[in-house]
Amino acid sequence: MRLLGMLGLCAVAFGAHAALPDYQTFPAEGERLLLWVTSEQGRTEPEVQAAEKLARQGVEVWSLDLVNTYFLPQLPSSMDRVPLQDLTDWLRSAEASGKRVTVYAVARAAVPVLRAAAQLEPALRDRLCLLLMYPNLYTAAEPLAEPDYLDLGTLSGLRVKILQPRRSAATPWLPSMLEHLTQLGATVGQAMLENLRESYWARETPTEFEVAESQRMDAMLIKELNSGGCK
């Protein structure tokens, strides 16, 4: 009987773990938890360093590299193949930590994060705040044609802030992106990151300013965590 009980416990523990993606934890004692979902290019060293700095400043970070976790090619389309239930369970698990949860998703990783948030119970979604770094939410975006957005689900109650590097082809399209998210029910905001390009922390030929900013991503994120949208 005791053996059966232990087996049952093991099953519960395994079941709970199996629903969560494999992520890297940067523990901290503070009340804030940042869920960092890296882009379709995978986790980079400057992102790891920023997570370590955040943890030292009291912000716990759970870093999720979707392409490595699910053995996916480094392509935007890979983000559309991420098991949503895993991600939804991960968000619930973060909420259950009792900390104030903010999700930071980069590029196409915004798609599974938004879809997972859409699957949450409204009360949980209301508590969540998303920071999306130059999100790519398009199904198709071709010259001379109106952009076509992916189906993301209902985002009512969700707070979303887009962090947009100024030096990006997506910058002129930021108002349309914000309008689209608003139509889905999200409360939206934006922050323009001046003199920076997309993926500025991982550029082959970065400018001096980009190098400096990639070393202070922690400060940029803390500023956003403390700003109106995600406070």
Next chain:
Amino acid sequence: MKRWLTALALSLLFNAGGHAAGFETRARTPAPALAAQELMGAPQTLAGYRGKVVLLNFWASWCPPCLREMPSLERLRVKMAGRPLEIVALDSAETAEDVNAYLSRMKLGFPILLDPDGSNTRRWKVFALPTSFLLDAEGRVRYVLTGPTEWDEGEALQVIESLLAELPTQAK
């Protein structure tokens, strides 16, 4: 499968890097309006180029593939001197200072237009840089290219020559 392929195409689109994607033909699509500024501030529209083949290139000074193809646009200008081809480079959503900083290092002989608020970029539905449009002498879009190319040779030169060949003999 269709969605996956579309997403793959998008990934190429947003990361227009080292390779030209190939020219897409368009069925004589009427060109959107162009309401841009010259570097000195004078307004410019497409009407000023009517009767010529127009190569309209959307670029930005922070975009490495855009800068890589600029010398070939200048070589094309020199090669086609005296022929009815207008090369126009429209800088997307930057200030005149940004553009002038680049032009101080790269002397270009074709007009550079500004689109500081990105309104032309949105009107032409440009989502990646560089993106180029080839317009015929009647102002219709005939070819679109997303990504860089060597403009003075190969497929690029062929499609330009094909548009010039449509002009009356005395104009070519």
